[in-house]
Amino acid sequence: MIKRCAAAAAAILLSGCSGIASVDELLEPPVMSDMQKQVYNALVDAAGSDISYVYPRSGEERSAFVFCDLDGDGTDEAAAFYKGKDQPNVRINILSCEDGQWRSVYDHSAPGSQVERVYMTGFSTDKTYLVIGYGSTARADKTLCVYSYAGGRLKAEYTELYSRMEITDLNLDGGEDIVLINGNTEDHPAYASLVTDSGDGVRCASQVLMRTSTAELVSSVHGGIGGGAAAVYADSSSGSGTISTEILYCIDGELRDPAALDNSEIPNITARRWLYSRDIDGDGIVEIPTIGQFPGYRDNEQIYITKWNVFENYTLAVKYSSLYEPSQGYCFMIPTRWDGLVTVRTDQSSGERVFYKFNGTVAQSRLELMRIAVCDAASRQDYISNGYFEAQTTGSKYIMVRPGSTDDSLVLTPAEISNGMYSTMNS
Secondary structure: OOOOOEEOOOOOOEOOEOOOOOHHHHHOOOOOOHHHHHHHHHHHHHHOOOEEEOOOOOOOOOOOEEEEOOOOOOOOEEEEEEEEOOOOOOEEEEEEEEOOEEEEEEEEEOOOOEEEEEEEEOOOOOOOEEEEEEEEOOEEEEEEEEEEEEOOEEEEEEEEEEOEEEEEOOOOOOOOEEEEEEOOOOOOOOEEEEEEOOOOOOEEEEEEEOOOOOOEEEEEEEEEOHHHOEEEEEEEEOOOOOEEEEEEEEEOOEEEOHHHOOOOOHHHHOOEOOOOOEOOOOOOEOEEEEEEEOOOOOOOOOOEEEEEEEEEOOEEEEEEEEEEEOOOOEEEEOOHHHOOOEEEEEOOOOOOEEEEEOEOEOOOOOOEEEEEEEEOHHHHHHHHHOOOEEEEEEOOEEEEEEEOOOOOOOOOOHHHHHHHEEEOOOO
């Protein structure tokens, strides 16, 4: 069973205790309740006033104070991350509310100078574990510590170094698992570990070697694959500027990496110069990007088709072809009836991307089918007045599209355009 902690913004209404709204409120609160003062003062009483708070660098929990029922007694404890004066490493202070009063009950020195990520999970059990990834400016790899809490003390149940960490139900047992990925070093080849508790304690349930050419892990993401299974997608650089993707998933609780097999074509198929794997269309299944060419372009020209591939039946299949413009906030999925028949170039006067019916060469392709512009709110109405419509909004940017005025069958309807336009806010 998964147990999530409430961030500092959530009030604790157990035994008359209340949480703090945020660390900012701790430092410069406009109004601080008596109970909020108790939590703050309890930490200061234990650690002193000459401390600095440490904030997780990634993940959902970004507060220096997190709250959760760590010991299963029905009331929440607080975990505070801080550093004392001239102390290089992070410290964790556990505070408990007893008889309406908060007090520090445990203080722990952590194996790192940074908190990379904080998470609460029970894996597939009824326990609650505090999962913390620590980093250091002195080394590239990080340290995972999985803690249990009982009898007023934290206990490190599992510790391992890692480069990337993903938390998802990879073995499909109904509880979350930790997947750790490590690249090549002088000490070991690249490998991945599955860390979980299936009722017999926190342990590494499975490991798999990854491709030995993996030099640097640049991105990872978890999501679905075909058949309802879950996977972690690891993007790595070969060291020559080429990125490729490995797919980690479980069969009967054992990790698998098909890209690491000797006869696998996945490394070659997924090779590209840039772009990371992501769920581009929000359907829960991760797509792997590869690069192609619009009709009429040569290798040294820079407008590319981005193809989005899904892993199914032990191979990759193209799901979409697109014009992918993450810096502009959009990805336009090219309809299959345009395949091989449409090219694109940039309007040098406006910077807009313009699609044309292909006619032998890019220069000879002059029948305009559609153009895409990106504008702010102040310019939006001007574009509408000139025949554009709003196909997508992404942050403060408006993706404006003007369909071609020709009656050619390749011209798309506004509905087709809107259905094919995706935001890249999370790229």
